[in-house]
Amino acid sequence: DAGVIQSPRHEVTEMGQEVTLRCKPISGHDYLFWYRQTMMRGLELLIYFNNNVPIDDSGMPEDRFSAKMPNASFSTLKIQPSEPRDSAVYFCASSSSQGDTEAFFGQGTRLTVV
Amino acid sequence: AQSVTQPDIHITVSEGASLELRCNYSYGATPYLFWYVQSPGQGLQLLLKYFSGDTLVQGIKGFEAEFKRSQSSFNLRKPSVHWSDAAEYFCAVGRGGYNKLIFGAGTRLAVHP
Numbered sequence: 001d002a003g004v005i006q007s008p009r010h011e012v013t014e015m016g017q018e019v020t021l022r023c024k025p026i027s028g029h030d031y032l033f034w035y036r037q038t039m040m041r042g043l044e045l046l047i048y049f050n051n052n053v054p055i056d057d058s059g060m061p062e063d064r065f066s067a068k069m070p071n072a073s074f075s076t077l078k079i080q081p082s083e084p085r086d087s088a089v090y091f092c093a094s095s096s097s098q099g100d101t102e103a104f105f106g107q108g109t110r111l112t113v114v
Numbered sequence: 115a116q117s118v119t120q121p122d123i124h125i126t127v128s129e130g131a132s133l134e135l136r137c138n139y140s141y142g143a144t145p146y147l148f149w150y151v152q153s154p155g156q157g158l159q160l161l162l163k164y165f166s167g168d169t170l171v172q173g174i175k176g177f178e179a180e181f182k183r184s185q186s187s188f189n190l191r192k193p194s195v196h197w198s199d200a201a202e203y204f205c206a207v208g209r210g211g212y213n214k215l216i217f218g219a220g221t222r223l224a225v226h227p
Binding site for chain 2: 004048
């Protein structure tokens with residue numbers, strides 16, 4: 001398996017624009033997580049899904065943020081409208097509930113909002 | 115509240131020296147513990163994990179960690195550091211199965227030649 005795949009790797013956008021980050025989890029994994037990494041707050045969980053259903057979105061900072069998982073192999077994190085304080089690295093991770101496994105992380109998307 | 119504390123923000127060691135990175139956690143149940151490493155511009159790679167059993171766990175790249183329940187600690191060690199070990203190291207705690215992780219703030223390791 002190629003691992004967790006995120007796209008794009010880098011995104012630069014203007015304030016007010018819509019941004020969509022994409023994630024393809026590892027095949028067979030039934031959990032998917034979106035994390036955000038910033039200097040100020042470190043790594044924080046935004047939302048996670050089980051079997052494509054959102055389980056906990058308490059980490060989503062504002063209504064400007066939304067996440068979907070239309071099927072087991074694809075998820076999106078959307079920010080609309082974007083603001084400069086949304087600039088961060090966004091990581092997607094996936095894991096399996098079968099056995100004792102860990103979360104596997106993608107390479108991340110570095111988002112810059114100017 | 116569940117939390118992870120990594121007391122050292124930055125650590126600098128000489129190549130070949132031993133290394134210990136500290137991690138303390140607060141968790142209401144038996145924790146699942148992890149150490150991840152992040153190289154600049156990269157994602158997080160798992161070094162090792164503790165779920166149960168032997169409290170001394172071996173990981174990749176020559177790293178090991180010891181779970182001490184009485185001290186709520188899960189310190190990472192390496193007997194001889196290589197220049198390629200320079201990176202940021204994150205300790206994390208989670209539950210089994212779905213692995214919702216709580217991360218520490220990270221320790222940035224610099225290695226001098």
